[in-house]
Amino acid sequence: MKTIKYTYSLLISLVFLLFFASCKDDLSSLDTNKLSDIKVDTVGQSTLSVFQFDELVLDPKILGIGPNDQLTYEWTINLEPWSTEYITIGTEKKLTYEVGFVPTNLDRLHQIVLKIKDEKSGVTYIQDWPLMIRNGIGEGLVIVETYDNQNTDLSHIMSPLVTPDFNQEKIRTKIYSAANGTSIPGLVNSMIFTKLGSSNVLLGGTSNSLFAIKTLDYSLGDQNEKLFYAPQDSYGPEKLVNFVQNEIMIHKGKLYANWLQISKFGLPFPNNYNIPTILGINNRYDYPNISLNFYSEEKGHFAYQYSFATYGDRGMRPVPAATVPFNPNDLPNKQNIAAGISNQGEFIHILKDKSTQKYGLYILSAGGYDSENWVPTPSVPKKFMDLSNAPEIDQAIKFLILDNQQVILYATKTKIYAIMYSALNPAYSLRYTVSSGEEITALSVYLQADYPMVNRENFSRNGKQLILGTYNGTEGKVHVLPLINEGVANIDQANIKTYNGFGKILFTITQL
Structure with a gap:
C-alpha cells in the first residue's frame, strides 16, 4: 500500500x-x-x-x-x-x-x-x-470484414480449432482500426500472410492500393511505391498468392513475382497473355515441374509457365494440342469460373461455355520431366466432366477445390453443395444450409498460412474444416464446419462452432 x-x-x-x-x-x-x-x-x-x-x-x-x-x-x-x-x-x-x-x-x-x-x-x-x-496475436484466423461496404477492418480468432497447441479462445474484433486509429480505405480484395524483410506481415490490396500490415501489432507498414523498385502508374492488385520464395501478384492482367523477404516488386513477366485472377498456381515446397496453369479467355486455350525463378524458364506457352478427353489448345468461348490444384499437382478448372451456359470440369496433369534432356514437360489433359446437372451451380458465388480429395464444394447465397468427381460420372449432394435470414459471404477451406510451401507436419485440422462467413444484414458470423468422410466431404453438423460479432465478412485467411 x-x-x-x-x-x-x-x-x-x-x-x-x-x-x-x-x-x-x-x-x-x-x-x-x-x-x-x-x-x-x-x-x-x-x-x-x-x-x-x-x-x-x-x-x-x-x-x-x-x-x-x-x-x-x-x-x-x-x-x-x-x-x-x-x-x-x-x-x-x-x-x-x-x-x-x-x-x-x-x-x-x-x-x-x-x-x-x-x-x-x-x-x-x-x-x-x-x-x-x-503482443498477443499469434497463429489463427484473420477476418477481413466491412461495416459500411466502403472500408475494411480486420479481426482475429485464436482457438484450439485454428491455433495449434492452444487451449483458450481469444476473439479480437476491429484490431486494425484499434491499432491505427482508422480502418483501411476501400474494400480489401486479396490478402496473404508472408514476410517483408524480417517482419511477418499481411500483404493486402484494394482496388487502388497495395499495403503491408505488421502482424506484431497490426500497425500499417510499407505501402504502394515503397513495395516497388520504381513508382507505378497505379497500385491495387486483383490477386495475391504465396509461392516458395516468391509473392505472386496479378495487376491489370500482368503477373509479378518477387521474393519480398529480400527484394521488392519489379517488372511484370513479359508475355502476350492477359492473366486472369482465376488460375492454378502449384506452390508446393518441392519446386513442381509446372508452376502456373490458366485458361486464356481471349485466346481460347490453356497456357502454362514452368518457373517463377530468375534462373528458370519463365516463358508462357499454350498447352500442346490433344484429342482426348479434351483439346486444351482449342477451347474457344469459355469463361473462367474456378481453378485449383490437387495435392498431386493436377490443375483443376471449371469453365462455363458462353454460348450454351453449360459448366464443365477440366483436369490437366502436373506435367512431367524429361530426365534425358533435363527439362520439364507440359501438362496433358486427364479428365473432362459435364457439370450441367449440378444443382443451382448457375447461382454459385463461391467455389472450393479441395486438394486432398476429389471433391469440389460450391456455395450459393444460402447453401453449400458438393461435387464428387472420382467416378466416371460426377455425383452431387447438398451439404449445408444456412439459418433463415442469413446469407453466405465467404467460404474457404482452413489451411495453415505456409501450406504447402513448407515440408512439415501440419496441424491436424489442416484441410479438414471449412471456414464459412454469413451475414444477416447487421452482424457477420464465422462458422467452423468440420469435414468428415473423406471422398464425399460431409459436414459434421453436430460439431459446428460459431463466432459472432463481426461485420460483413469479405473473406478469411490464416496467419502464423
Missing part, C-alpha cells in the same frame, strides 16, 4: 513529476498537507501487463474512505510511452478497458493514472502504474 497525498495549486508545475517519477513515495519530501488517510491498495501490482487487444481490468481497494466522502474517479492513459498527452479511458472505480495500443519495449512503457477526487473538499488523489503491452 502507498499513501496518496495532494499538493496545492502553487505546486502545479510538479504534476508531471507525479507521472514519471513514481511520485507516490516522493511526495513526502514536498510541501504537502495530508488530509484524510485515503490509500490505494495496489495488491502488489507495481507494474501492469496486458496483451494487446485484451481487456485491462483494475478494481483497486480504496482504503480510509470516510462516511461523508464524495469520491469521483477518472482513469487515463498516455497516448505513447513517456508522452504527456493523456486520454480518459474510464470514470468508474473499476476500470475495464480494451488496450489497442501497439506492444511496448521493456524500457518504454505506457502509464495508467487513477485520479480520485473528493467532490466535497475538492482535493484530488493520484495513483499511477507503468503498463507493459505485450
